[in-house]
Amino acid sequence: xxxxxxxSLAFACQAPVAPTLVVEGGDGVTSINGVTVSSEFGxxxxxxxxxxxxxxxxxxxIDRNHPTKLIVDLEVLEFIAPIADGVDYTxxxxxxxxxxSFIRTRVGDxxxxxxxxxxxxxxxxNIDLHAVTGPGGGAxxxxxxxxxxxxxxxQVTNPGLYVYHCATAPVGMHIANxxxxxxxxxxxxxxxxxxxxxxxxxxxxxxxxxxxxxxxxPFSMKKALQEIPDYVLFNGSVGAMVGDKAITAExxxxxxxxxxxxxxxxxxxxxxxxxxxxxxxVEGGSLVNHNVQTTxxxxxxxxxxxxxxxxxxxxxxxxxxxxxxxxxxALGMLKVTGPEDLLVYSGKxxxxxxxxxxxxxxxxxxxxxxxxxxxxxxxxxxxxxxxxYKVNCLACHQANGxxxxxxxxxxxxxxxxxxxxxxxxxxxxxxxxxKITVNGVEYNGVMPKVNMNDDEIASVLTYIRNSWGNDGGKxxxxxxxxxxxxx
Ligand SMILES: [Cu+2]
Numbered sequence: 001x002x003x004x005x006x007x008s009l010a011f012a013c014q015a016p017v018a019p020t021l022v023v024e025g026g027d028g029v030t031s032i033n034g035v036t037v038s039s040e041f042g043x044x045x046x047x048x049x050x051x052x053x054x055x056x057x058x059x060x061x062i063d064r065n066h067p068t069k070l071i072v073d074l075e076v077l078e079f080i081a082p083i084a085d086g087v088d089y090t091x092x093x094x095x096x097x098x099x100x101s102f103i104r105t106r107v108g109d110x111x112x113x114x115x116x117x118x119x120x121x122x123x124x125x126n127i128d129l130h131a132v133t134g135p136g137g138g139a140x141x142x143x144x145x146x147x148x149x150x151x152x153x154x155q156v157t158n159p160g161l162y163v164y165h166c167a168t169a170p171v172g173m174h175i176a177n178x179x180x181x182x183x184x185x186x187x188x189x190x191x192x193x194x195x196x197x198x199x200x201x202x203x204x205x206x207x208x209x210x211x212x213x214x215x216x217x218p219f220s221m222k223k224a225l226q227e228i229p230d231y232v233l234f235n236g237s238v239g240a241m242v243g244d245k246a247i248t249a250e251x252x253x254x255x256x257x258x259x260x261x262x263x264x265x266x267x268x269x270x271x272x273x274x275x276x277x278x279x280x281x282v283e284g285g286s287l288v289n290h291n292v293q294t295t296x297x298x299x300x301x302x303x304x305x306x307x308x309x310x311x312x313x314x315x316x317x318x319x320x321x322x323x324x325x326x327x328x329x330a331l332g333m334l335k336v337t338g339p340e341d342l343l344v345y346s347g348k349x350x351x352x353x354x355x356x357x358x359x360x361x362x363x364x365x366x367x368x369x370x371x372x373x374x375x376x377x378x379x380x381x382x383x384x385x386x387x388x389y390k391v392n393c394l395a396c397h398q399a400n401g402x403x404x405x406x407x408x409x410x411x412x413x414x415x416x417x418x419x420x421x422x423x424x425x426x427x428x429x430x431x432x433x434x435k436i437t438v439n440g441v442e443y444n445g446v447m448p449k450v451n452m453n454d455d456e457i458a459s460v461l462t463y464i465r466n467s468w469g470n471d472g473g474k475x476x477x478x479x480x481x482x483x484x485x486x487x
Pocket of ligand 1: 092124125166167168174179
C-alpha cells in the first residue's frame with residue numbers, strides 16, 4: 001500500500017533528494033519519485049490546500065467523495081501572550097494559537113505536510129501526528145530548525161479525531177508551552193451534518209508564580225515534574241471561551257464539540273453543565289456511546305461530543321475535576337439563545353418551607369428568629385460574615401474577592417456592590433442574571449439565589465462591603481428585612 005512505500009522511502013533512503021509525491025490529474029494516478037502507487041481508498045484525485053482554523057473554529061465539512069492530495073502549511077511561532085489577565089507566558093505554537101490550527105482531512109487523503117519554523121524562533125520543533133502510521137508519527141521527518149521548512153507526506157488511513165504535538169526534546173516542555181492541536185480524519189461517508197461545530201482543547205500549564213501572579217511567568221520544570229499545574233485551560237488562556245468569546249448556539253440546533261487534551265500531564269473529565277451528550281465518539285474513535293454525562297479525555301487523546309440544545313441559557317464547560325474549573329481556569333461557556341421550553345426545563349417553580357419532622361418543629365424558625373439579635377456589632381457581623389462568605393461565595397468570587405475574569409465579577413472594590421445596598425440585598429434574595437457592568441467590565445452570568453437566612457445575609461454583606469479595601473459600614477438586619485418586604 002501507498003503508506004508503506006512512503007515510509008520506506010522516507011526512512012530507508014538517505015538520498016539527498018526527498019521523495020516527491022505526484023498526483024496526476026483526474027485519473028487518479030499517483031507516483032512517488034516516478035514509481036506509480038495505488039491506494040486502497042480509491043484513486044487519489046487532484047490536490048487541495050488545506051483550510052486551517054484557529055480554535056474554537058473548525059474548517060467546513062469535506063464534500064469530496066474521493067481522497068485527494070492535501071497540502072498542509074503549518075507555521076511554528078513562539079511569542080509572549082497573556083495566559084490570564086495580567087499574567088504573560090511564552091507560548092510555542094502550531095499556527096499562532098493554543099491549541100494549534102485544526103486540520104480536517106478525509107480518509108485516504110495523502111497529506112503533504114510542510115512544517116515551517118519561523119526565523120524568529122529560538123528552538124527547533126517537529127510534529128508527531130497521531131493520525132500518522134509511521135515511526136514517530138512524523139517526528140523525525142519533520143524536525144525543523146528556526147528559519148527552515150520540512151516536508152513529508154503521509155496517508156490518513158483511519159478515521160477519527162487525532163492529537164498532534166511537538167516531540168522535540170524536552171518533549172514535555174514543548175507540549176507544556178502549547179504545542180498541540182487536533183487533526184480530524186473524516187470517514188469516507190463524511191461526518192453527519194450538524195448545525196454548529198467547535199474546537200476545544202485542554203492543556204495544563206506550569207508557571208514559577210502561583211495562579212494569577214502578575215507579570216511574565218517562566219515555565220516551571222519542577223511543578224511540571226510534580227504534575228501540579230497552576231493553570232488548567234481550555235484553548236490556551238483563562239477566559240478564552242467565556243463572555244464575548246463564549247461559543248454559541250440557538251435552541252433546536254445540534255452541536256458537535258471536537259475535544260482534545262494536550263496534557264502534558266492531566267486527564268480531563270470533560271463535562272458540559274446542564275447538557276447530556278447524545279452521541280459520544282469514545283476517545284475520538286469509531287465507537288459511539290450515547291447519553292453520556294462526563295467523558296474522560298486522556299492526555300494525548302480526544303473525544304467527539306454531540307448534543308442538541310433544547311433550552312436557552314449559559315452552559316458551563318468544565319473539567320469535572322472541579323478545582324481545576326473554579327481555581328485553575330478550566331471554564332468555558334456555551335451560550336444558547338432562543339425560546340424557553342418549560343417542559344424540558346422549568347426554572348425554579350417554588351420555594352417553600354421544608355420541615356422533615358412535621359408541624360411539631362414549626363416553632364424552631366420562630367424561636368431562632370427570636371434569639372437572633374436585631375443588632376449586632378460591626379465586629380460580630382464581620383466574623384459571622386467571613387464564615388458565611390467562605391461557605392457560600394468563595395468558590396465563585398474567590399478568597400480575595402477578585403472573582404474570576406470573564407466569569408465571576410469582583411466584589412473587591414466593586415462599584416456595583418458599593419453603589420447600592422438594597423440592590424446587593426436583592427442579589428442575595430433573588431440571585432442575579434443578565435448583563436451587568438462591574439468596574440467598567442461587562443458580565444453576563446448567572447448567580448444563583450443564596451440559601452441563607454436574613455441575619456446571615458446582613459453579615460455576609462457587611463463582610464464583603466468592608467473587606468479587600470471596601471469601606472461600606474454595617475448592613476443591618478432591618479435593612480435586609482425592609483428590602484425583602486419591598487420585593
Ligand atoms: Cu516544539
